Amino acid sequence: MNMNKNSITNNKGISTLAVHGGETPDPQTGASSPNIVMSSTYVVDQPTSFSVTNMDDDTPYVYTRWANPTIRQLERKLCLLENAESCLACASGMSASSGVLFGLLNSGDHLIISESNYPGTAEISRQLLPKNGIDVTPVDTSNPENIKNAMRDNTRMIWIETPSNPLVKLTDIHAASRIAGEANALLAVDSTFASPVVTRPLELGADIVIHSLTKYIGGHGDAIGGAVLASRQITSEIIGGGMLHHGGAISPFNAWLIMRGAATLPLRMRTHQENAMQVAKFLESHPNVELVRYPGLASHPQHELAKKQMNNFSGMITFRTASPQSYAKRMMNDLEIVHYAVSLGHHRSLVFLLETDDLISSSYKLDGKLEREYREIAGQGVFRLSVGLEDAEDIIHDLDRVLG
Ligand SMILES: Cc1ncc(COP(=O)(O)O)c(C=O)c1O
Known part of the structure; x- marks a missing residue:
């Protein structure tokens, strides 16, 4: 229209x-x-x-x-x-x-x-x-x-x-x-x-x-x-x-x-970013977390592009652990605040495991170099964390309990 x-x-x-x-x-x-x-x-x-x-x-x-x-x-x-x-x-x-x-x-x-x-x-x-x-x-x-x-x-x-x-x-x-x-x-x-x-x-x-x-x-x-x-x-x-x-x-x-x-999108995005930055730093310092990807972290391979192209780094974090299925089970059973659920961008924090074999065979159909490169980053699977609008310290405390 x-x-x-x-x-x-x-x-x-x-x-x-x-x-x-x-x-x-x-x-x-x-x-x-x-x-x-x-x-x-x-x-x-x-x-x-x-x-x-x-x-x-x-x-x-x-x-x-x-x-x-x-x-x-x-x-x-x-x-x-x-x-x-x-x-x-x-x-x-x-x-x-x-x-x-x-x-x-x-x-x-x-x-x-x-x-x-x-x-x-x-x-x-x-x-x-x-x-x-x-x-x-x-x-x-x-x-x-x-x-x-x-x-x-x-x-x-x-x-x-x-x-x-x-x-x-x-x-x-x-x-x-x-x-x-x-x-x-x-x-x-x-x-x-x-x-x-x-x-x-x-x-x-x-x-x-x-x-x-x-x-x-x-x-x-x-x-x-x-x-x-x-x-x-x-x-x-x-x-x-x-x-x-x-x-x-x-x-x-x-x-x-x-x-x-x-109507509240700009207000919410500010808090999503603030919370995600704190959570990403926490995850990066956690001994059981192998990899964290968040555009706001200097460790993101495209942080410079993020600074140029993004006015705010948003609230989406991807992280990887060893034995992701067992961590996923702990999350399903023990998280109090963060919901173990798909979707993203909600006021509630959401986390979900995206298993690599499943994605490669059912959705992405990757092979050769693209498959190797995907597996190099994702390992057996990555957790997609949509950081919500709760208090950052409560989200961190919740994740800390399940990450051990
Ligand atoms: C990047 C992206 N595009 C499109 C979609 C599909 O949106 P919907 O679930 O509203 O059909 C999603 C859903 O998760 C998404 O994350």
Whole structure:
């Protein structure tokens, strides 16, 4: 949706945009908090096209899977936060990713994608895209030279996740965008681990940003949602490529919850970072921890890039121990504060073991050099820790008890 009708404009600070962006008091009642419009359909008073491809911003609401006033307010807020022209909010991060991949790639196209990333995205790209005649090359995008070397005449898209799942690797967005631009390819960035407070990929040259709103932007672990942000031309192409017909509409109630969560995103990201820095330092000094990856630590191999590309180091830490399965069992049984659970970016701290054999065989399908390099960092498996908003000393105490 074109966002020219915002209540406030993007010359405001990010905290102001997070609170007010996209929202307007209800014109009938003056209600300050956005209304939740749950209606699936709308009474129309003029002839209306029955095709989503003919919609524009002035098209009256017709059907909530196409557009809805509450969802539109969320889309406007996200546009302001990411400095994007257009946003499509949808049912989940995976709905956003598949909307982009299936909407923009056609048979005969080539996709370059990070060798390790969110497993759902890895599975779509490795298993489903080739069935549609799309060639996929996984490369370690943390080195832009690898992207350059993998480019082909038919490369239509480069997909990166930065910081990445689960190894917290970074990709230089500006460098990747230059490579994409020279080849007339699109750069898509899954920025879920970052959030717009940390990095705004479109300002660094990316063409498309993907978010799982389920994570930092929603922030409270109670609503699944996703979003694609790009130019209006690209989001129209994604709609034309079937995104709304695939049916992944976000519930207006979830859109409302995520909008409420997003209002405190800058505030939360400050505490996520502060806590994560303390926890990362604790883990780094712990004798039973073999490796810690956190972009804010000087020991992170891309700390310099992190300082350049991230306004805040976010709250995601990866660490490795010997015998990870036995530590995972202790965590399941003995953690008091940190939940042993998947997902991330919530106010609660979450930790989960991502076992290497499982990921390599089911999601990443890596072999040769890429597999060796993955195993060198991940060993038998890594713990992905999403540091929450509890008191840092309580999180540390909880982890210390289970790490022995
Ligand atoms: C980086 C990243 N992208 C996409 C997704 C998928 O999001 P969702 O679970 O909202 O579909 C996730 C989920 O963990 C993720 O971590």
